Amino acid sequence: MSTFVPAHPETVFTYGAPGLKFGVGARFELGHDLAQSGARRVLVVTDPGVAATGAPAELAESLAAAGVEAVVFDRSRVEPTDGSLIEAIDFGRAEGPFDAIVAIGGGSSIDTAKAVNLLTTNEGELMDYVNAPVGLGRAPAQALLPLIAIPTTTGTGSESTTICVLDVVSQHVKTGISHARLRPTMAIVDPQLTLTQPASVTAASGLDILCHALESYTARPYTSYEHKQPGERVPYCGANPIADMWSEKALSLMATSFRSAVQHGDDLEARTQMAMAATFAGLGFGNAGVHIPHANAYPIAGRVRDFRPDGYGPDGGPADHAMVPHGMAVSLSAPAAFRFTFDASPDRHVRAAELLAPTAQRPDDVSEFLPTVLAQVMRDVGIPSGLAEVGFGDGDITDLAEGAMKQQRLLATAPREVTEDDVATILRQSIELW
Structure with a gap:
């Protein structure tokens, strides 16, 4: 496994956030x-x-x-x-x-x-x-x-x-x-505004929350970069203590609210917790960054053919144009991506799984803990079972991998070096998740 060992490690991380007003x-x-x-x-x-x-x-x-x-x-x-x-x-x-x-x-x-x-x-x-x-x-x-x-x-x-x-x-x-x-x-x-979200939109956008939190939490640490001058620093600076805090809290909030918000859309308490989780995850990944699942999501969404998800039309029915919603596209390769990144930070992957599923049994092969927990959440909220269900097959892997490799701004945040063959393997494992 290739690791990042800079000659002159970064000693500074940055944090930015908007002003925030939260509440019904x-x-x-x-x-x-x-x-x-x-x-x-x-x-x-x-x-x-x-x-x-x-x-x-x-x-x-x-x-x-x-x-x-x-x-x-x-x-x-x-x-x-x-x-x-x-x-x-x-x-x-x-x-x-x-x-x-x-x-x-x-x-x-x-x-x-x-x-x-x-x-x-x-x-x-x-x-x-x-x-x-x-x-x-x-x-x-x-x-x-x-x-x-x-x-x-x-x-x-x-x-x-x-x-x-x-x-x-x-x-x-x-x-x-x-x-x-x-x-x-x-x-x-204002959580009250989310009460009209269809269940399918809540599910897809909720998976975006989870992947924001999981990707920023497992991103390469800011200290693994070469030291930069002030004008060279970019918003995605790598995992850092402040972003970690937001990501951990987002995962624990989602563990108790996500399924309820999807299944009972009028549950204002669940909606409020989920809105807070979305905000926290945004404050985390907006500084630490995201990596492989988001890089893969761009070509998955950009090369969609005929898939029209429910809940995205003006009347709450099927979308009026072919699309893979962003959160859905991000989640479809996430279990395989976190299997790939496990060796870079085993403790973080295990900790993330425990936050997301506090009562789950840790498997003998702990590298499967987070992928298994995440796939179960996806099943519970009705996300498609893999790339095949949104219209992709083995013949699309090369094209999708090529598209993901164009997202170097995101892949640079991955905790391991990522080749096109690595991405292709992750995507191939994502054709059928269960």
Whole structure:
């Protein structure tokens, strides 16, 4: 097993987070907060499904009562593409200027708002800022507007992170834009907004929470990197004591709330614990980083053919376009990925399994503990049984592995060096999980 032994080990880790307001009814304080900041005209970014719940209109009314004008863009695409982001950016440029941007919705709406914020305050086009080698990897030169993120799903952590994720359709690849300035200024987490989440959306986004926590907890430690100068440091700095704390708490909260939130959507206590877990996991991985399961998820989602999951259509039925939801795509290769990374940090993998399943019996082969526990959670909440169930087979492995290897920003955080053959093996083991 290849390990990372730097000649001059890093001695510094960084930590960043948005301001946070958490609790039932917290969304109704946004008007006060914006008025206090001097904002008088804001862009509200959401998607058709969330708009249909009435929450964005309700929010706009509360802003108007506080003297803040809200212009609503409600066409964010679930699992954004470069085309859908450009549509939102063009709207923001045409309707601006704005004093702030508010995102209300899942990670897709929040990521769309991040792209709008970036491209309405900085020159250039979208692909200028997309991570290399897919895009040019340009950094924003100008400060962005205040961005307030109000998640309506529990999982993506986008309200805490510096990442905007998108599909680049022409290249059949999912990638992102990554820069510290993309991090929202404030996250307003109101668990009441998640009560309308369909069970399938709760399941997929919940697996995203688990993988955020598990990947950041098992990421290569920050001390395994070469020492960097201040201008060279990136948001994903590796496992560190502060991120570890958030990840551990997220796992313990999910152990007691996840299944109940999926099976009993009106359980506000379970929804509140899950919303807190999503927030904690976002605060962890938004600094430590994620690795192999997320790298694999990008081509899995980007190369989908016909799979249309339930719960993602505007009426709560099947999605209106082929898609593998992000959290589902991340989870499908996660059991095999954690089997691969076990030798890098056995104690952490065992500890993570114990946090997620406190009463589970430790198997004789402890390298199977976390993969087994995670696969059982996936079965319990109704996640597909492997890549085959979402339309992939042996003939797709080479293409998927090639796509995953383009995600070097993520693979650099893995606790072991990862070759294309390693990724192919992980994906092949993920065709049928049970």
